[in-house]
Amino acid sequence: MDYRLLKYFKTIAEEKSISRAASVLHITQPTLSRQLKEFEEELGTALFYREKKEMHLTEAGHFLKDRANEILDLTEQTEKEFMRHKEVLFSGHISIGCVEAENSDTLALILEELITDYPKITFSIFSGTSHDITDKLDKGLLDLAILLEPMKTNKYEKIRLPRKEKWGLLVSETSNLTDRSYVKPTDITTAPLLCSGRTEIQDMLQVWSGSHFEHINIIGTYNLIFNIIPLVSNGVAHALAIKGAGTDWNAKGIKFVPLQPAIETDCVVAWKKHRSLTPVVNEFIKRMKYAFEA
Numbered sequence: 001m002d003y004r005l006l007k008y009f010k011t012i013a014e015e016k017s018i019s020r021a022a023s024v025l026h027i028t029q030p031t032l033s034r035q036l037k038e039f040e041e042e043l044g045t046a047l048f049y050r051e052k053k054e055m056h057l058t059e060a061g062h063f064l065k066d067r068a069n070e071i072l073d074l075t076e077q078t079e080k081e082f083m084r085h086k087e088v089l090f091s092g093h094i095s096i097g098c099v100e101a102e103n104s105d106t107l108a109l110i111l112e113e114l115i116t117d118y119p120k121i122t123f124s125i126f127s128g129t130s131h132d133i134t135d136k137l138d139k140g141l142l143d144l145a146i147l148l149e150p151m152k153t154n155k156y157e158k159i160r161l162p163r164k165e166k167w168g169l170l171v172s173e174t175s176n177l178t179d180r181s182y183v184k185p186t187d188i189t190t191a192p193l194l195c196s197g198r199t200e201i202q203d204m205l206q207v208w209s210g211s212h213f214e215h216i217n218i219i220g221t222y223n224l225i226f227n228i229i230p231l232v233s234n235g236v237a238h239a240l241a242i243k244g245a246g247t248d249w250n251a252k253g254i255k256f257v258p259l260q261p262a263i264e265t266d267c268v269v270a271w272k273k274h275r276s277l278t279p280v281v282n283e284f285i286k287r288m289k290y291a292f293e294a
Contacts, residue, residue: 003075005039006068008032009047013065016054073141081278092280097126097133097145100225102244103161103267107146110287121280129223130198137272143281144271148242150200156270159288164264165242167204169193170225172235173253182260189215192237194228197221205240208263229254 008025015021018036022029040047047061057065080093096111098104107125115121126133126142130151136142137156147153148165169188171177177187185208195202195218206213219237222228225245232239233253242265243256269288271277277285 002039003072005035006072008035009039009064010068010072012036012048012055013057013061016056018055070139070141074139077141092278093122093124094144094278094280094284095124095126095142097128097136097142097147099130099133099146099148099267100127100245101146101148101165101242101267103146103163103165104244106161106267110284110291114284114287118280118283132223137270140272140275143277144269144285147268147270149265149268150204151198152200153268153270155273156268157273158268158270159285159292161267161269162292163267165244165267166258167240167242167263167265168256168258170229170232170239170241170254171257172233173255174235175238175255177238177257178255180257182262183257184260185209185212188212188238189217192217192219194218194220194222194231194237194239196240197223201240204263204265208259208261 008021011021011024012018012032015024018032019029022032025032036047043060043064045060046058047064048055049058050056077095096107098107111123115123126136130147133142133145133147134151137145146161169177169183175191177183177191180187188209189212193216195205202218205216209216220228220231222239225239225241228237228239229252231237241256243258269285271281271285
């Protein structure tokens with residue numbers, strides 16, 4: 001698929017007007033209209049429809065827009081890496097994904113050290129769920145990532161970080177669990193629960209709760225913790241989470257109560273196996289290994 005046509009399509013989708021898109025792209029409106037028509041004929045489907053003098057995406061257009069963003073991002077990143085390869089060894093860029101976890105601050109420590117030694121290095125950090133991050137890692141849009149176990153990491157090289165992530169419940173200050181030192185499986189069969197949408201986390205909860213799992217009332221799932229803080233604070237439900245996923249819970253009227261039996265899982269720095277890495281990424285990994293595999 002022609003990179004140039006994808007760029008034209010994306011610009012029209014953003015501007016919702018062929019004339020405005022043509023201005024952004026510095027080409028004539030008739031040329032852009034002709035290119036769009038030929039692109040739609042090539043694909044065998046309409047990508048836009050007109051409504052109130054604006055261009056709107058069809059269902060096929062929405063599908064292509066998601067793919068186009070990924071293709072253009074990957075193409076641009078590949079072009080940048082080829083350009084950087086011609087530059088001095090440590091004046092490149094590193095893209096890192098990071099989950100919400102206590103070990104997330106490890107990323108800042110290593111980056112600070114790296115940039116102090118090599119000021120020309122630039123970086124981008126993508127925060128999200130493990131699923132979002134591994135998806136970008138697999139597509140080559142991220143160089144490496146800090147991920148929270150349990151998860152499948154057999155297709156990645158990895159370094160295990162030293163601190164364990166402790167699991168527990170986030171409860172409101174009005175909850176009957178707020179004064180507890182820990183939470184047992186029998187304690188969470190009487191109140192609604194919010195849980196990660198990841199099957200690995202739900203499987204972990206099932207193993208921990210044993211025969212009590214069928215009585216646990218999971219009323220909703222979430223991906224990032226900040227989305228459900230108001231629900232916990234207002235006493236709508238408790239939430240299964242790790243202690244390091246947020247800070248200053250007390251200021252939000254929330255308390256973290258650890259599970260008993262305790263559940264502690266690892267964080268790992270992961271990168272895709274058999275992928276050619278840039279000098280900057282190799283240096284980052286080298287420093288991680290020196291710090292945590294010694």
